[in-house]
Amino acid sequence: xxxxxxxxxxxxxxxxxxxxxxxxxxxxxxxxxxxxxxxxxxxxxxxxxxxxxxxxxxxxxxxxxxxxxxxxxxxxxxxxxxxxxxxxxxxxxxxxxxxxxxxxxxxxxxxxxxxxxxxxxxxxxxxxxxxxxxxxxxxxxxxxxxxxxxxxxxxxxxxxxxxxxxxxxxxxxxxxxxxxxxxxxxxxxxxxxxxxxxxxxxxxxxxxxxxxxxxxxxxxxxxxxxxxxxxxxxxxxxxxxxxxxxxxxxxxxxxxxxxxxxxxxxxxxxxxxxxxxxxxxxxxxxxxxxxxxxxxxxxxxxxxxxxxxxxxxxxxxxxx
Amino acid sequence: xxxxxxxxxxxxxxxxxxxxxxxxxxxxxxxxxxxxxxxxxxxxxxxxxxxxxxxxxxxxxxxxxxxxxxxxxxxxxxxxxxxxxxxxxxxxxxxxxxxxxxxxxxxxxxxxxxxxxxxxxxxxxxxxxxxxxxxxxxxxxxxxxxxxxxxxxxxxxxxxxxxxxxxxxxxxxxxxxxxxxxxxxxxxxxxxxxxxxxxxxxxxxxxxxxxxxxxxxxxxxxxxxxxxxxxxxxxxxxxxxxxxxxxxxxxxxxxxxxxxxxxxxxxxxxxxxxxxxxxxxxxxxxxxxxxxxxxxxxxxxxxxxxxxxxxxxxxxxxxxxxxxxxxxxxxxxxxxxxxxxxxxxxxxxxxxxxxxxxxxxxxxxxxxxxxxxxxxxxxxxxxxxxxxxxxxxxxxxxxxxxxxxxxxxxxxxxxxxxxxxxxxxxxxxxxxxxxxxxxxxxxxxxxxxxxxxxxxxxxxxxxxxxx
Numbered sequence: 001x002x003x004x005x006x007x008x009x010x011x012x013x014x015x016x017x018x019x020x021x022x023x024x025x026x027x028x029x030x031x032x033x034x035x036x037x038x039x040x041x042x043x044x045x046x047x048x049x050x051x052x053x054x055x056x057x058x059x060x061x062x063x064x065x066x067x068x069x070x071x072x073x074x075x076x077x078x079x080x081x082x083x084x085x086x087x088x089x090x091x092x093x094x095x096x097x098x099x100x101x102x103x104x105x106x107x108x109x110x111x112x113x114x115x116x117x118x119x120x121x122x123x124x125x126x127x128x129x130x131x132x133x134x135x136x137x138x139x140x141x142x143x144x145x146x147x148x149x150x151x152x153x154x155x156x157x158x159x160x161x162x163x164x165x166x167x168x169x170x171x172x173x174x175x176x177x178x179x180x181x182x183x184x185x186x187x188x189x190x191x192x193x194x195x196x197x198x199x200x201x202x203x204x205x206x207x208x209x210x211x212x213x214x215x216x217x218x219x220x221x222x223x224x225x226x227x228x229x230x231x232x233x234x235x236x237x238x239x240x241x242x243x244x245x246x247x248x249x250x251x252x253x254x255x256x257x258x259x260x261x262x263x264x265x266x267x268x269x270x271x272x273x274x275x276x277x278x279x280x281x282x283x284x285x286x287x288x289x290x291x292x293x294x295x296x297x298x299x300x301x302x303x304x305x306x307x308x309x310x311x312x313x314x315x316x317x318x319x320x
Numbered sequence: 321x322x323x324x325x326x327x328x329x330x331x332x333x334x335x336x337x338x339x340x341x342x343x344x345x346x347x348x349x350x351x352x353x354x355x356x357x358x359x360x361x362x363x364x365x366x367x368x369x370x371x372x373x374x375x376x377x378x379x380x381x382x383x384x385x386x387x388x389x390x391x392x393x394x395x396x397x398x399x400x401x402x403x404x405x406x407x408x409x410x411x412x413x414x415x416x417x418x419x420x421x422x423x424x425x426x427x428x429x430x431x432x433x434x435x436x437x438x439x440x441x442x443x444x445x446x447x448x449x450x451x452x453x454x455x456x457x458x459x460x461x462x463x464x465x466x467x468x469x470x471x472x473x474x475x476x477x478x479x480x481x482x483x484x485x486x487x488x489x490x491x492x493x494x495x496x497x498x499x500x501x502x503x504x505x506x507x508x509x510x511x512x513x514x515x516x517x518x519x520x521x522x523x524x525x526x527x528x529x530x531x532x533x534x535x536x537x538x539x540x541x542x543x544x545x546x547x548x549x550x551x552x553x554x555x556x557x558x559x560x561x562x563x564x565x566x567x568x569x570x571x572x573x574x575x576x577x578x579x580x581x582x583x584x585x586x587x588x589x590x591x592x593x594x595x596x597x598x599x600x601x602x603x604x605x606x607x608x609x610x611x612x613x614x615x616x617x618x619x620x621x622x623x624x625x626x627x628x629x630x631x632x633x634x635x636x637x638x639x640x641x642x643x644x645x646x647x648x649x650x651x652x653x654x655x656x657x658x659x660x661x662x663x664x665x666x667x668x669x670x671x672x673x674x675x676x677x678x679x680x681x682x683x684x685x686x687x688x689x690x691x692x693x694x695x696x697x698x699x700x701x702x703x704x705x706x707x708x709x710x711x712x713x714x715x716x717x718x719x720x721x722x723x724x725x726x727x728x729x730x731x732x733x734x735x736x737x738x739x740x741x742x743x744x745x746x747x748x749x750x751x752x753x754x755x756x757x758x759x760x761x762x763x764x765x766x767x768x769x770x771x772x773x774x775x776x777x778x779x780x781x782x783x784x785x786x787x
Contacts, residue, residue: 017506020757024513027765035769050728137778162326171772178773179731 036170039177040144050180051094051141055101058092058199059108064115065089067199068102069122072249072294074201075301076120076308084309085316087117091199098126099229100139100159104152106233108145110240118243118316120308123277125259127230128266130223143173151232158225202301207287212255219261227269234275245315246270246277247308249296250284256293278311280304321361323567324524324777331358336574344501351575352471355480359444362484366442369407374477376403377452381459381466393460400456408449411442416642444484446639450606452477455491457610464491472498481571485564487582487602494579502576510760515570517767518743522563524775526740529732530556532776536724538702538712543720546712553702554695555737558586561600585744587694590675590686591664592657595694603639607632618666629661630654640701645709649700656693732774 044056058066065087067076078089094101102121109116126135136159145152146167156163166172237244248263263279270277284290289300296304321328335354339347360367380400384393455476458464467473476495482488530552537549562583569579582602589595596604615628630651637650675682703709743750754760 017509020506020509020761023757024761024765027762028768031762031765031769032772035773039773048728134778140778165326165330169772171769172777175773175775175777176728176732179728179735183727183731 032169032171036172036174039174039181040170042181043144043174043177046177046181046184048180048184050176051138052144052174052177053180054092054094055105055108055142055145058090058094058105059112061090061092061109062113062115063088063090064117065120066109066113066116066118067091067093067120067122068106069093069120069249070097070124070126071095071201072124072296073120073122074199075249075296075304076122076247077200077202077302077305078198079200080302080305081120081309081312084306084313087316089120089198091201093122093199093201094141096126096135096138097141098124098131098135098138099226099233100136100155101142102127103229103233103236104139104142104145104149104155107149107151107236110236110242116240116242118245118312119237120312121233121244121246123246123248123263123266125220125262127226128222128262129220129226140175143167143175144177146173151229155229200301202298203291203295204298205291206297206299207252207255207290207292210287212252212287212293214254215257217258217261219259219265222265231273234273243315244275245308245312246275247311248277248279248281249294250280250282250289250300250304251294252285252287252290253282254285255287255290276311276315278308280307283307321358323564323571324520327361332571339575340504347502347575348471348475348498351479352475355475355478355483358480359478359483362443363440366445369411369442369445370448370478371474373404373407373449373452374474376400377456377477378466378470378473380456381464382468384456384459385466397456397460401453404449404453408445411439411445413638413642414439447486447488448477448483450603450639451488451490454488454606454610455495458491464495467495467499469499479572479577481568481575482579485561485568486600487565487568487580488606489580489602494577497577504574504576508573508576510754512570512573513764514754514760515566515573517570517764517771519563519566519568519570520775521736521767521771522559522566522740524563524777525771526733526736527556527560527563528776529729529736530559533724533729533733534702539708541720541722541724542715542718545720545722545724546716550695550699550712550716552733554587554691554698555740557698557701558583559740585747587691588687588744589690590683591690592653592660592693595690596653596657603636607636611635618661625666626658626662629658633657643704644706645700645703648706648709649697652693652697652700732776736774 043052044060046053046056063078065078065081065085067073067078067081067089069076071093074091074093074095076091076093078091081087081089092105094105106119139155139159142152143156146156147170153167156167234244246266251259253260260279260281263281267277267279284296284300284304289296289303291297321331331354335350339350342350356367356370359370377400380396383396387393387396455464455466455473459466472495475498476489476491479489479494479498534549534553534556537545538553541549565579565582569581572579580602582600584598584601586595586598589598612628612632615631616624617628618625620628633650633654634647635650636653637646637648640646640649677683699712700706700709703712754763
């Protein structure tokens with residue numbers, strides 16, 4: 001190795017190797033922008049269960065009916081909704097997500113889907129209350145839309161002011177996307193891709209015979225920012241002449257926390273906004289109908305879907 | 321403030337930019353202030369502890385250096401050690417011993433309810449306490465000339481790149497560099513950026529992905545799926561800890577300061593002796609110099625060399641955490657190392673030369689066996705309780721019937737591990753290539769961007785912070 005060449009020292013006039021530093025920074029920027037753009041383009045062409053691919057798949061749909069919501073929304077069967085309303089539906093369920101994610105996806109959908117007529121929004125406590133850090137981070141699966149969505153930027157900046165700096169990096173916005181893209185292309189027969197064509201997801205299994213106990217009745221305060229986003233969701237839909245039906249999925253209250261007071265408070269707000277809301281939280285109470293304490297199983301999914309379809313038919317008939 | 325956070329990036333760039341426009345004395349004051357800000361960002365109240373340790377060792381060393389009276393020198397040394405171990409013992413071991421006292425008293429039929437306190441463990445306390453204590457001991461031994469400049473000494477204890485997870489430095493190495501004007505060379509910048517890029521890659525692109533599988537599988541899976549979790553944990557803890565050390569060394573190099581090598585491809589070790597020369601080198605040499613050799617080392621009479629080894633590894637276990645699982649982890653290493661030493665003719669007058677390095681069947685088998693011994697001991701290190709560790713081994717022999725999810729975790733983990741292997745197996749060749757700026761500049765930029773794209777960016781803090 002060559003002898004060390006002193007560039008600058010504590011006691012001498014200092015001179016940074018500016019040329020090398022500039023080249024290094026330039027290489028970082030070029031690689032960052034190049035890799036970020038390339039991956040952004042590949043995300044919509046990838047079929048996997050990984051979050052960003054779900055967003056990309058959702059916003060590329062052209063059905064007039066869309067189901068949005070977290071994991072509990074997965075049990076709403078599009079074919080049941082179609083049988084009752086005559087409209088084709090796609091279920092865009094996204095496990096663990098809240099209004100932070102839904103409004104970004106919905107706005108992107110409004111831009112791309114001129115056929116859209118109605119959205120069923122499966123509303124959870126995650127949509128109304130603050131949630132923990134991991135729930136807040138869940139929305140990062142939609143971060144590749146940061147550059148094209150003012151709402152996305154607003155949400156990310158609100159969740160953490162340091163995001164203004166992080167999201168300068170285009171690669172940061174597509175973090176974690178390369179592996180699903182590679183897996184999808186190299187191992188096309190592997191499991192791990194989207195499970196059904198219309199987005200319907202339900203699990204087998206039952207809570208029957210499993211030990212459980214009822215939790216307390218809770219009604220934590222609303223998160224003001226999330227509430228404002230929900231209201232904006234309704235306004236955006238109204239402006240685009242798209243109807244919105246809020247529903248809450250059945251919960252096995254005998255085996256968990258009772259959130260009825262929270263949803264009752266939301267019902268008043270929805271009425272104020274003129275948005276139809278139907279809570280099915282107590283519609284099923286047989287443990288045999290549940291996969292776990294707060295997800296209906298495959299057996300009950302069709303019955304739950306029938307209830308939603310009924311509410312949907314009424315909404316299509318009556319709401320403005 | 322974690323190394324893998326944007327907050328640290330801003331902090332580091334600001335400190336570095338300011339640092340190189342200042343003169344030597346001002347540089348030291350800046351680094352000291354930055355170190356206290358860095359540590360205070362976790363919990364500013366614990367700054368008082370660092371100050372207490374710093375003042376105690378600084379004062380004791382001056383007393384030791386300025387008196388010829390043996391008793392006074394000894395008293396100063398003992399006082400400093402009492403302060404250091406007192407702070408460490410209270411914050412790290414109080415409840416551990418209190419709970420064991422409770423068990424012992426209950427066993428004797430005495431119903432005693434001791435005072436169990438809600439003590440928060442100050443981050444990095446074991447690291448800076450050992451570093452500060454070594455200064456006083458070295459001064460007592462006459463191996464170090466104590467400084468009269470308090471800010472210099474305070475910086476030696478609190479230098480932020482290595483403050484919370486090492487490498488544990490010695491005054492003869494770090495303090496000496498703090499006291500003299502620093503020079504930065506193009507080679508040092510090159511090495512610094514390489515170490516930072518490599519460290520971030522290890523932490524974010526490997527350790528945090530492996531953690532996702534390990535956390536879900538360690539207490540739940542069975543059979544070969546559990547075995548994979550154990551292998552993954554071995555690499556998780558290596559990449560997490562050595563990644564931190566690499567970033568620490570890289571940051572320090574950009575300040576013109578060299579920190580000690582802490583890891584040297586430990587899973588290529590062919591026996592436990594070699595493993596401990598490659599793993600957490602700064603801690604194992606600390607125990608060697610301040611515990612093992614003062615006890616007589618391998619030249620003590622009779623069975624005492626084995627006692628000395630066991631003492632070192634039991635203390636090393638306890639250093640890692642106040643739990644019996646860590647003590648057992650240390651004991652496993654101590655016992656097997658003792659056996660290995662005894663079988664290899666350790667105490668013969670003529671030294672036995674280890675076999676040559678290289679890719680041959682003997683070395684491959686030796687590396688394989690050593691790795692599995694280390695992995696078996698990691699079970700006790702990772703398990704929260706002794707029952708948990710024993711249950712792990714019981715589940716290991718059961719059929720792997722529980723389905724696992726997360727193909728992406730595997731894809732991320734295997735590719736990143738393959739890249740790590742490609743680096744470590746051919747490190748010298750890579751380094752020769754990276755001397756050329758035309759390779760180094762795009763190479764480092766590519767590694768940073770790859771880490772950003774591939775890494776688990778919300779992976780959390782480094783494992784060794786808790787020690």
